[in-house]
Amino acid sequence: MPSLTRDEAAARAAMLEVYCYDLDLRLHTDGDTFDVTTTTVTGQAFDAFHELFGIRYPFGDYHQAFVPEFNAGVMENPGCVTLRDSMISRSLATDAERGQRACTMIHEMGHMWFGDLVTMRWWDDLWLNESFAEYTGHRVTDDATAFDDVWVDFGFVRKRWGLAADQRSSTHPVAGNGAADAAAALNDFDGISYAKGAGVLQQLASYLGDDVFLAGVRRHLHDHEYGNADFADLVGAWESSGSPDLSGWTHGWLRTAGVDTLRWSDGAVRTPPTSSPVRRPHTLTVLRVDDDGTQDEAVEVDNDVTPISSRPGSGTALLLDGRNQTWAKVRYDAATLEALPRLLPGITDPVTRSAVWLALRDGAEDGSVDPQVVVDVLCAALPVEDRDVAVVSLSAWIGEHLLGRLMEPVTDRVAGDRLAEGLRLRLHSSAPGSSLQLAAARGPATVTTDVEGLNGWLDADAPRGLVVDQEWRTAALPDAQSKARTWERISTDRTATNYQAHAWSQGFWHAEQRELCAPYVPRYFIDVPATSEFRSDDLAATTATRAFPRFAVEPQTLSCARNALAGDALPTGVRRAMSDQADDLEAALRVRRGRA
Ligand SMILES: [Zn+2]
Structure with a gap:
């Protein structure tokens, strides 16, 4: 060239x-x-x-x-x-x-x-x-x-x-x-x-x-x-x-939907989804990690069971697709899950860590991995995670999915305190003024219940080097009047800009504010579809996603959603948004029921 x-x-x-x-x-x-x-x-x-x-x-x-x-x-x-x-x-x-x-x-x-x-x-x-x-x-x-x-x-x-x-x-x-x-x-x-x-x-x-x-x-x-x-x-x-x-x-x-599951059981076992039981060859690398280091094995997983020489074992993590090369749900054996809190902090390749976090978070969301196991790995690995994108992605997942959705409101506070401590350790060992410090500071701001401590950041008591600028000065005021005013804007304000509608919808629901927000759960299914009469399809659909009552993990919320979806009144974009949110809610309910 x-x-x-x-x-x-x-x-x-x-x-x-x-x-x-x-x-x-x-x-x-x-x-x-x-x-x-x-x-x-x-x-x-x-x-x-x-x-x-x-x-x-x-x-x-x-x-x-x-x-x-x-x-x-x-x-x-x-x-x-x-x-x-x-x-x-x-x-x-x-x-x-x-x-x-x-x-x-x-x-x-x-x-x-x-x-x-x-x-x-x-x-x-x-x-x-x-x-x-x-x-x-x-x-x-x-x-x-x-x-x-x-x-x-x-x-x-x-x-x-x-x-x-x-x-x-x-x-x-x-x-x-x-x-x-x-x-x-x-x-x-x-x-x-x-x-x-x-x-x-x-x-x-x-x-x-x-x-x-x-x-x-x-x-x-x-x-x-x-x-x-x-x-x-x-x-x-x-x-x-x-x-x-x-x-x-x-x-x-390319022509069929759905994702295969890969796990070890006397070889690499590939299970296609029942909806599309077709052949999908996976070119990937199996990693075997223990205290002596990491061994790679390049594999073509083309059959239902593909022989591989790497074996799981006590004190060992066996990571199928450990270089994150294929598209699959990866499940780990029991010994690997047990070893990860000790071994993951020592894995230096961030792409491998992203593969592990993909498998663990997906497993927690479909009920095949106990969320408490994921909490243990998070508490061990977060304090030493050195990539800003990892810290931001994991802390957002903790706030939006793990606490208040996958975990019960009663038990999640204990986990929440442990995770907040893990993030605090990451924050205080980050170089002052670094991108990692900024990423780590956003974590506690999402997870902690220490309001006094956070307010201190605004009064010049922030960690050394952290610039607490305008972006930090937003709040979702936890009182009935503010909620009523915000809901009114979400559902009726015809002059709202795109960005305003996005922000109001995104900030409305909080895991900590279940009782305060409860009256708005049934209202969502009436008020939000109605916004498509005066908002663009795109904005109405985005509002339907962001304003969905995602922390109301109750069978009644799911019935409301399924009832709304049963009619043919919903515009295309709103329907798709609500259907996706309902599927996620159903999965969270299944996870909770599995542990009850
Ligand atoms: Zn594009």
């Missing part, structure tokens, strides 16, 4: 523009760091995409405009990407958040090739846009920029999003969903089309080898530039670039 000449490089720098609606925003945010990273990252990604695809950026100028109130988040218009202005943080951001922003910008740039240069023929091939942009966005960010933790982020954040989506009743194949119209296709902009699609492409690159994978991608882009293409075109491009017949592979991974 010829590299850019000096003149071309200068011309490229001139054609890059970044716009921001409110110039002041740049001054009181992360300021010049933002300017430097956006310009640097954009230039790095241009070169990397050129090299990856073998085709230069095709649309002349390249503008990136950060715009207010943008409900879609980001949009890959050819030559002018629009991004939500909230991606520029008003307060200090963690390194992980900067990395996520870089990855999103690069995802959008990837669409200049996958999406804009070659466009899917119809919405049933949405994955040709989103799965590829998600996969190449991570790949290019990792290869070409200073943000080298994006695959860690993928394991902790994006993969969890997709894995949850793949277990709900609304799951669908990555490809070929036969959307009747554009409105129906909007529902597929989800964890399947993005995260699972990217995970599957990662598997395909391992399965074919990177050379064949990339040769097919380049041939596809070259053959269909400035035109439309579909699934068959891309598969044909791979097959004429040296791939074996992909019909079986694509049937299992």
